[in-house]
Amino acid sequence: MSAPALAPQGRPALFRMPVALRWRDLDAFNHVNNSNFLTYLEEARIRWFASWDGEWVNDAMAPLLAAVQLNYRLPIPYPSDVVVELFTDRIGGSSVTIGHRIVSADGATLYCDGHVVVVWIGRENQRPIPLPDAVRAAMERPAG
Secondary structure, three states, X not given: OEOOOOOHHHOOOOEEEEEOOOHHHEOOOOEXXXXXXXXXXXXXXXXXXXXXXXXXXXXXXXXXXXXXXXXXXXXXXXXOXXXXXXXXXXXXXXXXXXXXXXXXXXXXXXXXXXXXXXXXXXXXXXXXXXXXXXXXHHHOOOOO
């Protein structure tokens, strides 16, 4: 399956991260093991969070991964140049839904897509809290 030239539904990417595939990422079928897709997506999310102005985590609050959906479209062969792209799907009161996909560097091949739900919680009581300002601002701003 080929990826569209534009991002899903024409949405601009919030963040793009090239992934350096490692030999150890391969499985017996000589392509990237499906479990590594989740690692690539996690690394992109954390690097994106760390690039923000403002706090996204501290002693009082933290993000908690509440749900993951991943649609495997094609195996990633080795070697390949791939990119993780993140998108705004939904901004709620205490959570965000971040769309994600892994595509070839030229955007012509879609390897996977889906989304995660991330909830911000208070560390003391482990309950949802209002989204930090930095999170809301980052979700409303495309990469650039």
